[in-house]
Amino acid sequence: MLLSALYNYWVVVLLMMTGLYMVIAQGNLIKKIIGLNVFQTSVFIFYISVGKVTGGSAPILSQLATVYSNPLPHVLILTAIVVGIATTALALALVLRIRQSYGSVEEQDILTRDSQC
Amino acid sequence: MLTHLPILQVILPLVAAPSCLFLQKSRLSWAFTLLVSLAAFVVSALLLQQVMSEGSIRYSLGGWDAPWGIEYRIDVLNAWVLFIVTGVSTAVIAAARASVESELGASRQTIFYTLYLLCFSGLLGIVATGDVFNVFVFLEISSLSTYALIAMGRDRRALWSAFQYLVLGTIGATFILIGIGFLYMMTGTLNMLDLAERLPAVESSTAVLAAFAFILVGICLKLALFPLHLWLPNAYSSAPSIVTAFLAATATKVALYLLVRFTVTVFGIDFSLSALPLQSLFILLGLAGVFVGSAVAIYQSNIKRMFAYSSVAQIGYMIVGIGISTVAGLQATLLHLFNHALMKAALFLALAGLVLRAGGCALEDFRGLGRRMPWTMGAIAVAGASLVGMPLTAGFISKWHLIAAAIDSGFWILALLIVAGSLLSAVYVWRLIDAAYLQGPDKSLPEQGRNEAPLGILIPTWGLVLANLYFGVETSLPVTVTQAASAYLLGGAP
Amino acid sequence: MGTDTLLGLALGLPILAFAGVLFADRRQNLREAVSLISAGCLLWAVSLLYRPVLDGEVIGLSWAEVMPGIEIAFRAEPLGLLFALVASFLWIVTTLYAIGYMRGHGEANQTRFFALFALSIASVMGIAFAENLFTLFVFYEVLTLATYPLVTHAGTEKAKAGGRTYLMILLGTSVGFFLVAIAGTWLLAGTLSFTRGGVFPPETGPAVLSLLLVLYVFGVGKAAIMPFHRWLPAAMVAPTPVSALLHAVAVVKAGVFVILKVCLMIFGLETLKAIPATTWLLYLAAVSILLASLVALRQDNLKARLAYSTVSQLGYITLGALLATSAGIAGGAMHIVMHAFGKITLFFCAGAILVAAHKTEISELDGLGRQMPLTMGAFFLASLCIIGVPPTGGTWSKWFLLLGTVEAEQWLLVVLLMLSSLLSIAYLLPIPLRAFFPRNGVQATGPVAVREAPWPSMLAIAVTAIGCVLLLAYPTIISRLIQVGL
């Protein structure tokens, strides 16, 4: 029935939107990074639900199962998770340096201090 | 050895980057980076020559053939962009030593060169690969290293612009990832050519349309097309001068290559034009980019920021070229890709010399520069003339082809608008020349003698300037290559 | 000496002079000597080309092929040679005059002046001998950029403002319209080289051709057609030798020369007749002649009046080109030479008056004839040449222009030509007359000390004035060239 067929994708879309909203609207830099994380994780969920075959077990070849889910999205998402954590680590390092030089992590303060000097 | 050229092109800098971390002395790491960049340039020249003679090359990684393993496909378009990126990188790194030493201090040199090599290999990886997901991975490598490189700028604004670029860049890259996900879901493959074959079957579904829209927005974010260009001026003006020189001449070019590759090869030009009103969209956005970019550039006091806005304008020209979407239009874009790389690399290297000597690059530093640093100012003047599109310079050739392409497809008004845009760029170049040569040195400043930029920066800068002039007169290489590329992409030639 | 090497010499010499002048920076006499010698050699080389071109020998030179079908190439053909002859002869005279003026007036950074002067002549040679529109456009741009520092020679704020309008209009029109027109021509005709009888295939629509013609006429800002003439009076801030260069030798002459070549060698006389826009542009040229002469009447500053008179005289030449008749083209070409000699003498006199009597306004010139008889005499002769009255060569060009208008049955234009000649008498002749016979009787009694400009300037004025008269007697040198060229 329709709900089970596309429920996954709708949740993915809603998560994506919450993530994007956080990145755009929230002024705090750390909140933006969390938003970015939520946004990226939603894409991972989308890829994995694309790869799922009902009744298919984990793609580890064994005598027990015959139907497997699609291994390719899993590989892609492994790389994407690594990319996600790499970006988060770099972003947090940037936030620390911004905190040291600007004294605040609020976008508002940074813009005002930038325009002053 | 020749069969492994495509992979050597990317692996050489990729493996060189971690090994560069072991060389602790800064002069050694600079020499190592220069050597690697030169080797990459030689490889790309060989590759271009091979592709021009034998047609496109396929190289399957890991021995698995196309849709299952990752495949490198080098056709004239890839080879051309690879040639530009490696050439610019060699010139920029040749001039990098003095400028990087003065702007970054001694301790951070080795890390700077390692990050530079990573960014360089990331860009090459994007251009050389024939696999859609591989593009995303190498896009991330180049973007991450770019954020880190920009954040190494001297004043604190570099940090803030790096953070802004990171957020926008990550959103762009994730949009591309969503697009790839949709494509994979509808066709089941990740190889570009395989996608091109299987897409027409599912073309009508909105999922493919959404994939096209997402990938387009993602790339335009990376490309700094007009409405999405806000990160570029801050990033380029606060980054170290050598980084700006490299990025201005290559990063947006690679994004443009991606745009051409996706709209033409993967989705097919007729689908791209029918799915979204691409032609009018690109022409409008391109022209808006030209006029807004040039207009804002005129009122900038920081010259690096001024040339950053002019980059936004020049990208607008390239997008207009694609918007015309005829063989001549695409050729004009590919030509401007090459010429713009030459101009901007020369301009920003000259600015690096100025920043090295005068400590900053505001308009006041330009007063009486004609006497203080004649060679650097000469380079800026000639490269500026090329930017404006004066005859006998490379800029004129690409302007000429753009106008010819516009008139050829009947857009007379577009031709006039393009020319008006180049006049706008004449205004802000003229401000520099006027300040440097024609205004007398203001009396308040002590009369400094002539303190020219170090030879290390001057030689590569003038090398690029002479290339600008040479390719303004003897255009057989760029014209034949771009002709072959656009004929191959749009004209259906083999 | 092969004709091709001569052509190469004609193009190379001014560039050598440019380098030579820069090299001999500090030593004034050496610098002046270099300019004079190279000017002399240039005249000698160009005159040697006169005979072969008359016999119709094809002399060609190709430097570089920029793009398939577009190259930087040169060819000596009659019209080009005519323009080159005038330019090289006047280069010597103007250098001579400039030496006197610069020394007398104590101008700053003279090296820059002489060097850029040589560069402008080089670009004029390039325009004269260009084989195709692309080469012509390249040197056209070089000419604009080379003359800009000359215009802002004084370095004052006013000079800079004048220079800015000069550059904006010239660059704007050239890149804005001229480049687009060239691109259009290249696309429609497939080639840019000047061929007798026109380049366009017969089936190209008249609408596109008229659009191209309009783009060309407005694109060549140097021909100072009415809406884009503002740069000429604005360039008056320049010192007099530069104004002489601008008005007589290089800049304006290049503009109208390009109009002539485009009409003759790109459109061709027949197609020009057929284009609807031609008549419309003819009336525009006529209007610009009339308006310019009316404005000239009201100018009190001597150089401003001469500037507006140039705008109206250029209107004559454009008119001649657009008449699309052989007589019209011949008249236009002749007028280039006549106007060159006449106007350069007028400017020399204006400069001499400035140096000797420090006067610039026409109202102050009453009774000056007694102090500067020679200058005022030359001024009178030159005015006759501009007006086109017998003792000077100007008559011939006016005569051919009249013939052209009659041939093209443009009766309204004939009336207009007569009217504008009257106007030119009104704004030129009163100056010398009032100089010799001051009106309000402020007769300076007794002998007044004759104080003229330094001797090199006077020599130059004398040469050009005599030149105006000689041209009446020996027009054949020019007319035979023009016959071959048509």
Next chain:
Amino acid sequence: MIESAVSVLAAMMLGLGSFFMISGALGILRFPDFYSRMHAASMTDTLGTYLIIGGLMFTAGWGLPLFKLTLILVFIFFTSPTAGHALAKSAQLSELRLGGEQSGSAKPGAGGVHSDQHPDSRDLARADRV
């Protein structure tokens, strides 16, 4: 016979374990101050996990999964109480200033893999008013 008894026992253990979990969650919501809520969370959490894993061990029967489950049990046996202890310790350190503004000092909590202790909701309420 033995299998049915084992499966009944497993089901019972799983049921009991999940009951403890629910009661712990309920405790967090209902208890007034930090310490009682923290007590509810860590105690029931540990016991609940033991029971669930025990139930799983019974259902898994002999074999590799059983061995892995015992390893997990031993690991949980060490980490869960320590986590509770660390939470209480850091609250005690910052408790002195619980009344005033929460200093920027990190709540190190138990780093490592097990860092998802439920935050005390009262802090949340006060932070919102800030």
Next chain:
Amino acid sequence: MELILDITLLSLLLVTAVYIAWTRDLFAAVMLAGIYGLLSASFFMSMGAVDVAFTEAAVGAGISPLLMLSTLAICGRAQRANPQRAILALISVTVVGLLLISATLEMPAFGSPDAPAHLHVAPRYLTDSMREIGIPNVVTSVLASYRAFDTLGEVVVIFTAGLGVLSLLGLQGETLPRQVQSPMAEPSHLVLRVVGKVLVPPIMLFALYVQFHGEYGPGGGFQAGVIFAVGFILYSLVFGLDAVERIVNRSLVQALAALGVLVYGTVGVLGIVSGRNYLDYSGLAGDSVTGQHLGIIAIELGVGITVAAVMMLVFFVFSAQLVRGRVVQHAS
């Protein structure tokens, strides 16, 4: 039954995400982000993506909350109330959302076996990978052999991030006041120090198990690297940064990070040396299958080393900032 589990997990995810967006206390937001990571890990588990679940648990619930907490420790937990540009954000977000929702309507149904994704490239991996590469975990075989170049890219991404963080925070001049102990080092933290000492060895052992078990079950280089780093991080949390620095100082970690990437690169180059294309392991040993095995183990090792080194590097640099931050606070 599977469906109900999947729907509940997704709804929980949605609730957590919305609450993160809504709350203004950063500390709560970071904790919720940790929970969000763990929930998505369990969702992947229910979807059958075991490797991905393992990685997401290690990263989403482990490393990123850790890094965010240390950032919070310096930047404070209060967030300014007024979200600016809220309306613009809402509009653009809803527009993109609607475009996506309209796209989902024509997507192949979730889990349907005849969706194009499962018919074209994937079947070959499932059917032939046992014959060609001979390891049961298909994800590892695809990850390490079919698309080995992607994984090389992944390793380089991690290496770049490590370098980026080092260039930003690592080189601020080593004026670190040595005498400040970690807050945990006071004697009263006896329990934590004892348990810490007990836990570190099993963690290391488990990391090695995961590293070399990658072919047969969930696991692999990346997960092993993270767990290995967690061992060291736990040790530095409990016994202080300089205690750990004595064991593995920063230049060693830097060298290890570079070494991992080099190992991966040279294994690929060996492919060329053995006459085949880049990253083709079949030439490494007698017959191609053992060659593949050897190759996969080698590159998994490379990945493990780099990831462990980078994670340690990042944490050490962050906690150095933390100590510097605390010193500044005491001083000011």
